[in-house]
Amino acid sequence: GPPAPLRGAVVGCGFFAMNQLHAWRDIAGVEIAAICDRDPDRLSATGEGFGIARRYRDAAEMFAAERLDFVDIATTVESHRPLVELAARHRVPVICQKPLAKTLPDARAMVDACAEAGVPLMVHENFRWQAPIRAVAAVLATGRIGRPFFGRLSFRSGYDVFKGQPHLATGERFIIQELGIHMLDIARHLFGDVSGLTARSTRINPAIRGEDAVTMLLDHAGGAMSVVDCSYATRRAVDSFPETSLEIDGAFGSIHLMPGYRMVVTDRTGSETVDVSPPLLPWAARPWHSVQESVLAIQSHWVDCLRSGCEPATSGRDNLATVALVEAAYESAAAGGPVFLHARP
Ligand code: NAD
Ligand code: 89V
Secondary structure (H helix, E strand, C coil), X not given: CCCCCEEEEEECCCCCHHHHHHHHHHCCCEEEEEEECCCHHHHHHHHHXXXXXXXXXXXXXXXXXXXXXXXXXCCCHXXXXXXXXXXXXXXXXXXXXXXXXXXXXXXXXXXXXXHHHCCCEEEECCHHHCHHHHHHHHHHHHCCCCCEEEEEEEEECCCCHXXXXXXXXXXXXXXXXXXXXXXXXXXXXXXXXXXXXXXXXXXXXXXXCCCCEEEEEEEECCCCEEEEEEECCCCCCCCCCCCCEEEEEECCCEEEEXXXXXXXXXXXXXXXXXXXXXXXXXXXXXXXXXXXXXXXXXXXXXXXXXXXXXXXXXXXXXXXXHHHHHHHHHHHHHHCCCEEXXXXX
């Protein structure tokens, strides 16, 4: 018969966790048995909304009382290390939201703690799981455009992300750590390891504390070069939030992902335009639906990996290289020069 359902718990019942809880409901063979949030109002509203009776304000209490097959940590970055280490002490497989940690040493300690406990760690790095990004990666993998020598990933918007996530306005670091991290992960995923990075950043919005625009130049060890640019201070007639625009030039052709989820592939035989729109899940709402569908995709991948024992694509170990790029970007933006990553992480 079918395997027993996996008993999971979600820690952090805030803005983004709602997507994770909806996606868990859509995945067969998973039951969210318990939730945790230190805020009692969020805890009860989430418990009522999703019909989850076992509720905890303290994660340590939850781990002591529950038998869990995995835990899904959806809190903000400050609590990621203590919560991941707590899960490792209880030998519970763990998913942690991005950014895994604010520093590379913290991230390494988390990866080591899970490795020593013998439990898998996956970072909820969902952008590479978005339908349009998966479509681009699939074309690239066929070799139709040849070896890529140039890539451009661009995310420019004026969408008010601070309304739903006020913590984004108060952190010392903003766009590189919160959004650039996704773009840098996609760049690694498409073009391979990065050997050097140069970044320039600035703050345009006077109402926030961190940087809200960044331009980065990446050297990939395989020979490609990419430009990654992000802004939450861009005003346009049509705002494309939360779409990533992408251009890849290869020796025999190109891939161009443009706003409106249109992908144009040019190869030696001509050009083809493909609609790579994400499906609109029943619980999703535009314009977030592409991100929301990627949450279902990455969580389904986690379940497949837990059942088969394979390493998740965005494992903690894999994600160290993305965290290293975030760190390199802040270092380069502060010092002005390039940062070389040969010896890392
Ligand atoms: P939020 O502040 O809305 O929610 C976080 C919740 O965690 C709050 O309810 C808070 O009370 C709770 N919490 C914090 N520390 C806790 C602890 N130690 N124990 C129990 N509960 C605790 O934050 P958010 O905007 O939902 O962001 C959460 C995380 O999700 C961040 O790391 C953010 O970067 C990430 N995020 C990812 C994506 C994506 O596409 N992958 C999108 C948005 C946000
Ligand atoms: O995608 C994210 O992780 C969001 C943001 C608003 C920064 O894009 O938190």
